[in-house]
Structure formats: C-alpha cells, structure tokens
Amino acid sequence: MIDSAAPIARFWFEFRQSQIACVALLIIVLIAALALLSPWIAPQNPYDLATLVLMDARRPPGHVGAGGYVYWLGTDAQGRDLLSAILYGLRISVQIGLAAGAVAFVVGATLGTTAAFLGGRVEMLIMRFIDLQLSFPAILLALVLSALLGQGKVQIIIALVTAQYAYFARTAHGAASAERAKEYVEAALSTPLPSHKVIFRHILPNCLPPLIVVATVQVANSIALEATLSFLGLGLPVTEPSLGTLIANGFQYMLSGRYWISIYPGVALIVLIVAINLVGDQIRDQLNPRLRR
Amino acid sequence: MSEVSRSSEVFVTVEGISRRFVPHVSLGDRIAAALGSPLEQRAVRAVEDVSLSVRRGEVLGLVGESGSGKSTLGRMICGILVPSAGLVRIDGESVMSGGRRPRKTTTRVQMIFQDPYASLDPRMRIGDTIAEGPIAHGLVSKADSLAYVQHWLRRVGLDPDAAPRYPHQFSGGQRQRIAIARALAMKPDVLVCDEPVASLDVSIQAQILNLFLALRQELSLTMLFISHHLGVVRHVSDRVAIMYLGRIVEIGTADAVYTDPQHPYTQALLASVPQLVLEDDKMVSFKPIPGELPSPMAPPPGCHFHLRCTFAQARCRVEPPVLRPAGAQAAACHFAGELQFTR
Numbered sequence A: 001m002i003d004s005a006a007p008i009a010r011f012w013f014e015f016r017q018s019q020i021a022c023v024a025l026l027i028i029v030l031i032a033a034l035a036l037l038s039p040w041i042a043p044q045n046p047y048d049l050a051t052l053v054l055m056d057a058r059r060p061p062g063h064v065g066a067g068g069y070v071y072w073l074g075t076d077a078q079g080r081d082l083l084s085a086i087l088y089g090l091r092i093s094v095q096i097g098l099a100a101g102a103v104a105f106v107v108g109a110t111l112g113t114t115a116a117f118l119g120g121r122v123e124m125l126i127m128r129f130i131d132l133q134l135s136f137p138a139i140l141l142a143l144v145l146s147a148l149l150g151q152g153k154v155q156i157i158i159a160l161v162t163a164q165y166a167y168f169a170r171t172a173h174g175a176a177s178a179e180r181a182k183e184y185v186e187a188a189l190s191t192p193l194p195s196h197k198v199i200f201r202h203i204l205p206n207c208l209p210p211l212i213v214v215a216t217v218q219v220a221n222s223i224a225l226e227a228t229l230s231f232l233g234l235g236l237p238v239t240e241p242s243l244g245t246l247i248a249n250g251f252q253y254m255l256s257g258r259y260w261i262s263i264y265p266g267v268a269l270i271v272l273i274v275a276i277n278l279v280g281d282q283i284r285d286q287l288n289p290r291l292r293r
Numbered sequence B: 001m002s003e004v005s006r007s008s009e010v011f012v013t014v015e016g017i018s019r020r021f022v023p024h025v026s027l028g029d030r031i032a033a034a035l036g037s038p039l040e041q042r043a044v045r046a047v048e049d050v051s052l053s054v055r056r057g058e059v060l061g062l063v064g065e066s067g068s069g070k071s072t073l074g075r076m077i078c079g080i081l082v083p084s085a086g087l088v089r090i091d092g093e094s095v096m097s098g099g100r101r102p103r104k105t106t107t108r109v110q111m112i113f114q115d116p117y118a119s120l121d122p123r124m125r126i127g128d129t130i131a132e133g134p135i136a137h138g139l140v141s142k143a144d145s146l147a148y149v150q151h152w153l154r155r156v157g158l159d160p161d162a163a164p165r166y167p168h169q170f171s172g173g174q175r176q177r178i179a180i181a182r183a184l185a186m187k188p189d190v191l192v193c194d195e196p197v198a199s200l201d202v203s204i205q206a207q208i209l210n211l212f213l214a215l216r217q218e219l220s221l222t223m224l225f226i227s228h229h230l231g232v233v234r235h236v237s238d239r240v241a242i243m244y245l246g247r248i249v250e251i252g253t254a255d256a257v258y259t260d261p262q263h264p265y266t267q268a269l270l271a272s273v274p275q276l277v278l279e280d281d282k283m284v285s286f287k288p289i290p291g292e293l294p295s296p297m298a299p300p301p302g303c304h305f306h307l308r309c310t311f312a313q314a315r316c317r318v319e320p321p322v323l324r325p326a327g328a329q330a331a332a333c334h335f336a337g338e339l340q341f342t343r
Helices: A006-016 A019-041 A082-118 A120-134 A138-149 A153-180 A183-190 A195-231 A243-251 A260-287 B002-007 B027-034 B070-078 B126-136 B145-155 B172-184 B202-219 B230-236 B254-259 B264-271
Strands: B010-021 B044-055 B059-063 B085-090 B109-112 B190-194 B222-227 B239-244 B247-253 B324-326 B329-331
Touching: A006 A019, A006 A260, A019 A082, A019 A260, A082 A120, A082 A153, A082 A195, A082 A243, A082 A260, A120 A153, A138 A153, A138 A195, A153 A195, A183 A195, A183 B109, A195 A243, A195 A260, A195 B126, A243 A260, B010 B070, B010 B222, B044 B070, B044 B085, B044 B222, B044 B239, B044 B247, B059 B070, B059 B230, B070 B109, B070 B190, B070 B222, B109 B172, B126 B145, B126 B172, B145 B172, B172 B202, B202 B222, B202 B230, B222 B230, B230 B254, B239 B254, B239 B264, B247 B254, B247 B264
Parallel strands: B059 B222, B059 B239, B109 B190, B190 B222
Antiparallel strands: B010 B044, B010 B085, B239 B247, B247 B329, B324 B329
C-alpha cells in the first residue's frame, strides 16, 4: 500500500533530479533567510539616520570608513552602507512580493472558482471584467493605483494585488471549469453540500497545481513590479528603501562612474527573481501531466 | 402484513418531467439574429415528458441505449439537474426548492455514480468524504464522525481502518464500495444508481450487485437502477422501464417485460443481446437493431422509434403514442398487444 504522504515525497524526489532548480531553491532559501534576519546580520541599520556619516557618501566598494568600518559594497549618496541597505531592501521586497502574491492568490482563486461554479451570467460578468483588466498592462494599472493611493507598504501591496489577481482568477477559472464537470462535484451537489463547501473543499484543492505555478511566477512579478514602481518614485519612500528605491537613487551617479550604488541592488534583485522563476519552471514541468516521463 | 401495505404505497413520483439542454448562443450569433439572420435553436431534448412512480422498497430498473436520457432522468430524480418542466416528489415532498435558482433541498435521495474513479474527490481522505455530508446535515457530530464512518465502511465490506486513506489507494470495486458508503451515510430512503457496475470487472460486478441487494433488504431502500445491461437490470429489479430517445416506451414488472415484451423496441433490444446458448448445436444468431439512435436534437416526429421499427405504419410517423396498458405492463406503441414477434 502506498503511503498517504507519497505524492509529496515523490514530488520532492523529482524536484531533486534538477540541479538548476535545486541551486535556485537554495538561493531563494538563502536570500529569504538573509532578508528575514537582516536586522541582526546587517552591519548597519540603514533606517537609522543617526548612524550615517555623510563623509562616507558615495564611497566605492571596499572603502574603509571613518570608524574603521569596511563598506564591502560601497556607500550610497547618503553614506549608507550598501550591503546593509540591500539586505533591508531584500527584506522589504520579499515581504511585499509574498504578501501581494498571497492576497492576489486568495482573491483571484476565489473569484475564478466561484465564477466557474456558478456559471451563467455571474460567470460571464466576472470573467469579462477580468479579461478587460488583463488587456491593460499590469504596470500601467499598478502605476495609476499607487499614484492614487500614495506611498507605503500597504498601499503598494493593494496596487500589486489589483494588478495581479486577474492572472490567478483566469487560471483558477480554467482549472475549475474542468473540475466542475467531474462526477465528484456532482456527488457533492447530490448530497447536497452548500456551495461554499463544494467550491472551497472540493473544487479549489483540485485546482491547486496550476495555481501554485502561477503563484511562483507572480511572486517574482510582484517583486519586479514593486521595484519598478519604487524606481519610478511611486513605491516606497527613500527613508525606507526597497531594492527599486536603491537602484533609482544610484541611477543619477551611473554615468559619473559610481556604478555600485545601482548595480549591486540590481544584481540582488535579478538573482532573486531568476531563482524564483527557475523554481517555478521546475514545478510547472513536474505538475504538467503531458511532460511526465 | 405491514411489509405488503408498505410496498403498495407510492413513494417516488415523477410528474411529466422534461429536460432540454439549450446550447449557449454566442454574442455574435445573437447580434446576427437581431440583424435578421435566422437563429438556429438546437435544443437537445434529453428527457421528454416522463412520468413514473416507484413504490416504497421497490427497485425500478431503467434501461436504454446511450443517449436515451436515462442518466439525465436519474440526475433529475436525485436533484442534481433542474428539470425544464415537471416535478419529482419523494413521499410527497419536492426534491428541489422553488425560486429562480432551484437547488436540491432533501437528503432523502442519494446517488451512486458510474465511474468510482471520478466520483470520489482525489484530494480528500475517504473518511472525510464519507463524513462530510452527515456532518453538514447534522446526522452526526464531528466528534463521533470517525466511528460513524467506520460503521459504514464495515457495512459495505471495507476495512474500517481505511478511513484515513486516499481514493487512489483503492481498487475500482473498493472505490465503488466507498461511494456506496458515502451515499448510505446520508441515511437516504431512495438510492439512484447510475450504471454503478458498468465500469467494473465482471467478477467485481457480481460482488457489488450482491451488496446492493443485501443493503436494500437491510435498509429497506427504494432504488432506481440505471443500466444499459439488460441482464444486470433483470437481476436486481422488481419493475423495469425501457427508455428510448427521452421517452419511456415500456414499463412493467421485470418478468412481464422480459418474457412478454409489448413494444417493438423492447423486443428488438432483447433479441439483440448476444447469448452463449447453443440451439440445435448451432450458434444462436442475435439480431442487432437496424439503424442508429436518431439525434435527440432533431427527434423524428410521431413515434421516436418508427425509423427503425419493422412494424411502422403511416400513423406511427405522425402521432406520438402514449403509454397504455398492454399485457401485464404498459407500452407506448399504437399497436401494443396486437403485434406478433417472431422469436
């Protein structure tokens, strides 16, 4: 008899077959750990303006500061240690990416599965609205919303969720429409179980595989979108810099040879997003029955 | 005895029930229709004006080819599908609530589906699947649900310790037993079985059929047994209804329908069953019914069977026959009781 934990064990076994995905996962775990622990491991608190020494502003990597402290990645225009700023920036980016991804997942999956379950006019209304929204670029929507809502973590999460829930809703709707026609749903209806139980206990769990794939991609997209908004000055304030803010701050010094202020946060951002996407690709390949060996 | 009086009581009534499936009309077609192009409305008439009644404790077999509407009828009786017209009552109580969005209200009728691989939620432990309905309807408390599930698992011949397993860990026959346990745990009075053994191995079929018969005795269940398999239906049914293209063409006791069919379709259906009996040392040739089931989108006028009927007359092509007594049963044929079938 196969153990009930077998699907997960098997998934993990297959996942380990891909070295790239494993390295990517390791990087994600590492970055997540660094981001989470940044207040304890970062050499400097970039939010504490009292610790900044303007004398040390825009110093190149490896510069030894006034207090004998080595700035391994250099400093930015305010004399902030870039390594610390990147660690704190990663923390914010990961927080926002995960929060926006999770909320968009819940909202989108609920809308998509409910539409597929109810059918008829309700389904048409919900899905046409989502199609309409998908026809706008996500960045445009996020841009307008964050301009309206103002700066701040909660505001930017709201903007990201609004821009991205539609992808979850589309995917959930497609998967749920297929599940809706299956006999186990008819069986639940014939019991009869209340609609919300049929949707959330039966249809939604069976729609999870494609949604998990979308979720990994959308978390990476949320992080990139947040960085874009911050770069454009609409995301987080300079006093609480995310990676996008850091890149924007250094941008004006790029041509004067002080590349490190923009490049290092940019590298951190790219590594994080690429790693998430690689893991997402691997999960997608494994969950796609057509690619099953 | 009370047994006799109970079995004469009409328990399930189906009153003039119909179901049409109207295909979705796209926006483009609707605009075209508004501009004057003829709109082709091709509704599938899956079930057309069917009335029948089942007595308490009785097993009614429902036989028909694929596409005859038997599954649709079963789903309407169970309350999964909303009838386009007509009403289903169990013990005088309507299966569906009224209103703009009718939904099933009663738990007194439960269903067993054809494919036990599809009818169990693959991501739910079977114990939860069985307990879900009874908990939702207050038949058992959450705390007592495990004992309740184990009781029903034992009742259908499964290991009571199997509750925490997932459907994929069981064979087809075991899964069908789980599906039966799920239906029975709702303490139904009526069980609608839609081809419950069609997807099982022959050796397993017999086990499941015997389980049905045993449970029917123990729980005094009223059953609607849908199948295309004539032998299976005869084995389990007290009465049999034969369906053709959405209508009932013959209904009566199993013995009467099988030994003395009154409708040409029933007769042809019985003659088409391949048998392994040798007659005069020769293989008995079986006669397939000529032609195919007409499209339910455009059923022929008059008697639906006239295109394939060897006895068809001019009247059959225009006037739809109604069910009327013929022999010991009722048949929907203009010439029921008059035809001489060669066997």
